[in-house]
Amino acid sequence: MFVLHAHPGRARPISLALLGLLAGFAAQPAPVLAQDNPSGLKLPRFVSTRSNPINVRVGPGTKYDIAWNFVVSGVPVEIIQEFDTWRKIRDVEGDEGWVHQSLLVGNRIGYATPLLANGEVTMHSGKSEGSGIRARLAPGVRVTISACDGTWCNIAASQAGERSTYSGWVRQEELWGVYPDEEFD
Structure with missing residues (x-):
């Protein structure tokens, strides 16, 4: 039997106290198919980051300021909104921001x-x-x-x-x- 330990995947460490709150996130309603999304895929949905570093912005476009960045690839995020080729994501801590769709991949990581x-x-x-x-x-x-x-x-x-x-x-x-x-x- 082995005990595996966590590695932070973003520039800010994951707060263990916030991980305790994740049980509340598990009570979210099941995803529904949204017909008016640019991708045509259901929202919300889980994906992961494709590359690193990834700048997460305060709005959908490069003209918006960078809120934070992911420093490793393969970090799980939840897509909660779409605008053209930009995706609004939520991370495990509940922080939200925008990234370009090309920086995300459908691999299921958790x-x-x-x-x-x-x-x-x-x-x-x-x-x-x-x-x-x-x-x-x-x-x-x-x-x-x-x-x-x-x-x-x-x-x-x-x-x-x-x-x-x-x-x-x-x-x-x-x-x-x-x-x-x-x-x-």
Whole structure:
């Protein structure tokens, strides 16, 4: 069994206190299909950053000031609005800003968000609390989400400084980067 720890993916560190509030974000309504979006895709939806660094702006265009930047790629964000080729995103801390669509990719990435304060997310070998434990994920560990069935998600996570990747199943409610009851593979 391994304990995986978080790495910040943006110029400001992720506040662990705010990660505790993520349980409230999990109660968001299911995404709906919005017909008037430039992309025609549903809003809200989760994606990840394509490259680094990425300037997040206060408005949809390069004429707007830079609010902050992402310093690594593969950071999960939620698209909450679209304007032409610009996407308004929300990060794990709830901060919002605008990025160009070319800087985002549809890869499903998320963060481990334990339900209990100061807890860990247990990665299982199967879709059951009774299945073997593969790893325990510290709050904020970044994971790749490959499939979700509405209750469980198949994920992969890597230990800092190691080449090995651990994969298994976690309860969907303990991830930021997927909606409650969302299903995909």
